[in-house]
Each structure stands twice: as structure tokens, then as C-alpha cells.
Amino acid sequence: MGKLEGKVAVITGGSSGLALETAKRFVAEGAYVFITGRRQEALDEAVKQIGRNVTGVRGDASNLDDLDRLFDTVKGEKGRIDVLFASAGKGEAAVLGEITEEHFDKEFGLIVRGTLFTAQKALPLINDGGSIIMTGSVASVKGFPGFGVYAASKAALRSFARTWLNELKGRNIRVNVLSPGQVDTPDSQRLDEATRKMFEALVPRGKMGRPEEIAAAALFLASDEASYVNGLDFAVDGGFSAI
């Protein structure tokens, strides 16, 4: 029997990379999954790849009307949520001195504001005993040049996790942050060879993580195996941030 048998999961930004891989794993473990994405085409492709027990809902996680529509759809089709994986986010680089308002507003608008309202709008549908997972980044505990705004936006999620787990304790809802390190995704494959090599050199095993390895950690946090795990900023980075 699967670890998420009969559970309903919502995964934002679930049409590519780590979140798509997680959606596949959740369905393989018995869950019904709603995924979101901004582009209909990518969303259709993801739904096709997942194959069954999935609904794709087009929308931008930084747009509150889109979020309302998402949760209306979830409510209409399933009526409840057991696992929310707020994963929508995008990291763009700008060094101090060259940061524009637009850069700041875009990063914080999606990663911080979008994640907050994703969780808040999901809340009325989340079952007692549910699990909320947000995607952080090991960048938030490092100092990669150019990624100050991105890192800070991800660090804010850790504070949300700690506050919300306390505010939601009466409903036994757990809140954790999953912070991937260097992972081989379609995004990272677009990096130039020198940057890829640099990233790989930072990982003790010398190889980036695979999306399946992040999905396994997300499954752990989503399932009852982590019933006493709460408020973590859980780095899944092959040891990169520990050394």
C-alpha cells in the first residue's frame, strides 16, 4: 500500500523539475494530485507525464485571483487537502548595486507573498493532521553573490514555517521547509559548463542531486513517517551546506 493512499495533494509550480518529480512520486504512492503552472502547454505535458489521478490548473502563484480559482477547483473536485507543497518560485540573480525594484518585487511577490497566500487560501480545505511543505533553498544559508534577494525570500519561508506550525498546532498541521541544493533540473541544464562544474565541485559526492532524490525527501515530509517532524528547514543538498 502506498504511503499517501487516499490523500489529496496540491503542488504549485508542479509542471516541471523537482515539483513535477514529486507529483509523480505522490501519485505512485496513492495520492490524487493537483498541479499548477503558468503555461498551459507545460501543464498539459506534465499532466500527460503523470498519467493518472492528476488535475492541472493553470495559474500564477503570485496572482491571488489565480489562487482563488485553484482552490475553488480543488474544493469542487475533492473538497479537501491533505498535503500542500508550495513550490512555485524562480531564482534570478542581481548583485547589490544593480538591484531593481522590479527584481525585488518579482522575487518577493512570487516566493514570499505568493507562498503566504497559497498557504492561507488552502487553509480552510486542509484536513487536520495535514502537512504543508514549502520549497526553500540552501542559498538561504549561504552567500552566493548575486542571489541576495532570492536567498532572503527563501529565508523568509523558514520564519513562516516556525510561526505557522505554532498557529496551526490545534489542527495538528505540520509545516516544514524543504531546501534543495544543487539539483539536475531542466533549469540547471541551461547553465553553462563552467557554472555546472562549479556547482558540482561544491557537492561532496561531486554530482548534483537528481529530482527523484528531492521527491523522496518531499514524500518523507508529506507522509506519516515524519509525524513528529515539524518546523524544519530540511536541506537536501548532499552535504553541501554542512561542510
Added chain:
Amino acid sequence: MGKLEGKVAVITGGTSGMALASAKLFVEEGAYVFVTGRKQEQIDEAVKLIGRNVTGVQGDAANLEDLDRLFEIVKREKGRIDILFASAGIGEALPLGQITEQHFDKTFNLNVRGTLFTVQKALPLFNEGGSILMTGSNAAAKGFPGFGVYAASKLALRSFARTWLNELKERKIRVNLLVPGAIATPMQESVLTPEARQYFESLIPRGTMGQSEEVATVALFLASNDSSFVNGQELFVDGGMTAI
């Protein structure tokens, strides 16, 4: 198929509480497990409880000769190790001002020195791609009065984990710290007064202590390939106590 099918695990201090629950779960998931403990009686009881695919070895994890004997037995019976769960430890309370040499020596000898030599002596038997887990404590991230020596001994293990994962990266051996909070184990039951128990429960968001089985599922995650990209972590299993 189990998650640890065909794997060999060694669990020190494995005759009670969280480590015993982990040993049981590891065997259910297909592993062969060696458990150690200081008292033969408790070992026999644990071996009976686990039921199959288990060898009990009497020994004190602070005693290097006992450790030699343990790994000789493992070598003879199985020849190799995939998972080492160094869990033997003690936590006694004494506030600054009343700390004795004996208290310091006893705590550090078992929790730090014992853990170090457990790992070092296990190393020659370790398969490539193995997993080392050590038991930390969320006391190391808090300031519980009386537990300064204990907390410091547990935090030392984090430094070991970070150093060793780097030293062992060629062999692809992962090293993580499992960090329990307040768990309802026989050891905690025996030392906690009802008042202390109530105090700890008030610190846990859900208001009830963790169960040993809830730690065992996390130990299984860290031991198995599900955590193949998890390394050098302090994985808190404390219901959120440390985070708030």
C-alpha cells in the same frame, strides 16, 4: 520489498527506546541487525522482541575493547556493515557550579569518545554507499538548565558528522545526526518527574511527547536510499519544539 533488503545494520544502545524501535523497523524492512547494550538481560529481551535476523552483543560503547569485540563478531558473522546507528548515550543533569569531573568524564566518554571510536572501528567493515547515523539531542540547540554537559557532548557529534562526511566522500558514506526532542522512552520515563514531564509537554506544539516509533521511521529514512542526497544534516524529530 523492504527498504533495507539484504543490508547489515549495527545499532549501539539498541536494547531500549528509540534505538530498539529502529532495530525492529530495520528488520521488518529486510535488514540483519546487531544490537548492543550493557546488560545481558536487556539484550535477551530486545532480541526476543525483534524476533529474527538479529544478534545481540553485550558491551559498553564507552569501552574500546568491547567495541573491538563487537566488530569482530560483526566481521565474523556478516563481514560488512551498510548502516551504523551509533545511539548509545546518557543524559544526566547537573547545573554549572555543581558539575563534577566524574559527571563530565562519564558523559563525554560515552557520548563523544564512545561514538567516535564506534564509528572509527566500524569503518573498515563499511560498504561503499553506507549510512552512518548518530543520535543527537535537541537539548544541544536549547538551554535546558542542568543539561549543559549533555548538550555540549551531543553538539560535538554535529561537528563529527560534518567533518566525516567530507573525509568519507570518496566512499560515498553519508553521515547524519538524528536529533530527537522529548520522546516517551523508558529512559525518559525513569528520570522525569511528573512536573518535568508536564513542562516538556508544554513545550511541544502538539502537547504530547513523541513515540519511539516516530523516531524509528526517521532513522529508516536516513538509513535508506530515500535519503541518498541527505548528508551532514541535523534532522530534528521533536514535533517542532526547537523551531518555535
